[in-house]
Amino acid sequence: MKELSKRTANFTDSVIRRMTRISLQHGAINLSQGFPDFDPPKEITDRLSEVAKEGPHQYALTWGAQNFREALAAKQEHFSGMKINPDTEIVVTCGSTEAMMAAMMSVCNPGEKVVIFSPFYENYGADTILSGAEPIYVPLKPPAFHFDADELEAAMKQEGVKALILCNPSNPCGKVFTRQELMVIADLAKKYDIYVITDEVYEHILYEPNKHTYMASLPGMRERTIMCNSLSKTYSITGWRLGYVIASPEIIDRVKKVHDFLTVGAAAPLMEACVVGLKFGDEYYRELKAHYTHMKNLFVGGLRDIGLQFTEPQGAYYVLVDISEFGYENDYLFCEDLARKVGVGAVPGSSFFRENVNHLIRVHFAKQDETLNAALDRLADIRRKMK
Ligand code: GLN
Secondary structure, three states, X not given: OOOOOHHHOOOOOOHHHHHHHHHHHHOXXXXXXXXXOOOOOHHHHHHHHXXXXXXXXOOOOOOOOHHHHHHHHHHHHHHHOOOOOOOOOEEEEEHHHHHHHHHHHHHOOOOOXXXXXXXXXXXXXXXXXXXXXXXXXXXXXXXXXXXXXXXXHHHHXXXXXXXXXXXXXXXXXXXXXXXXXXXXXXXXXXXXXXXXXEEOOOOOOEOOOOOOOOHHHOOOOHHHEEEEEEOOOOOOOHHXXXXXXXXXXXXXXXXXXXXXXXXXXXXXXXXXXXXXXXXXXXXXXXXXHHHHHHHHHHHHHHHHHHOOEEEOOOEOOEEEEEOHHHOOOOHHHXXXXXXXXXXXXXXXXXXXXXXXXXXXXXXXXXXXXXXXXXXXXXXXXXXXXXX
């Protein structure tokens, strides 16, 4: 038999999603793959029941239903302060996973390079390879996860660099890039004529006093920023797979074509049900933030009581916990043991870092109090069971 494609040989399946399967297998409380165990807003699920009877049940327009794109443009204009044309500057995708893949395929030619901060959300490495490009990594240095501007410039000025991927707020390290840091990145992107592909799915999940700055809203960045985003985290509907790309009409024309042939379109009834959510007032986002602040405080307070070392996030809902004290050389084996012996699912940090980092695991806290308390109860026994 002939060899299968080279481009699918060089990356593994997602370790995040593998850890969900391992958690299920061991009956562990799954704090690995980031998704909530609480319900979406009732207005959205009530509307879904109506839509089940009324429709639509057939394809929406390829780049997203008109009313959905209009409501989305209005919501993103409100928060980012940018004008967004719902007809020419948005494509609705199947999750931000498709948004990112479509963005990468629209920008990159085989052989070109993409700059990625490390640690990074594992999809970016695979997306880069699938689009034929080569990833170059720039470290975010723990514990504050700052980057070195000279190191970044050295990467961005390399021959063939076409794009930089920016996850802000960052999965997995919880960093929220300041306006000053974004200005440094933006100036380099303009200087070396590089596109910035952003992943802003945690835009509303921030802890005081951190603020979200939209890269596209910085001077001169609108035309070179491709924002990938989703409704998954904001409305607690990760299984609905509703994502989107916002960019200039020239870029969106290309993204529309990639999306058209990759998936045809996002689910029509789900878009219809979400219009009501996109029209929520500011109070919804204030409550979302207060809810996440509560979950973060409960969880990191519990980790602190147990005496574990970790970095407290500025945004998103992940915590990197230091496991050095347990003496494992392999963080993947640690996570397998953690699921089996302690009954808590986590993701090995090595699946996010380019550097040789094996002493961190990622856990998340987008869970009900009882789930978090049960996980903390189990973790209280971690030293007895893992040493
Ligand atoms: N973003 C979530 C995580 O990092 C889940 C992503 C996914 O599995 N699509 O865990």
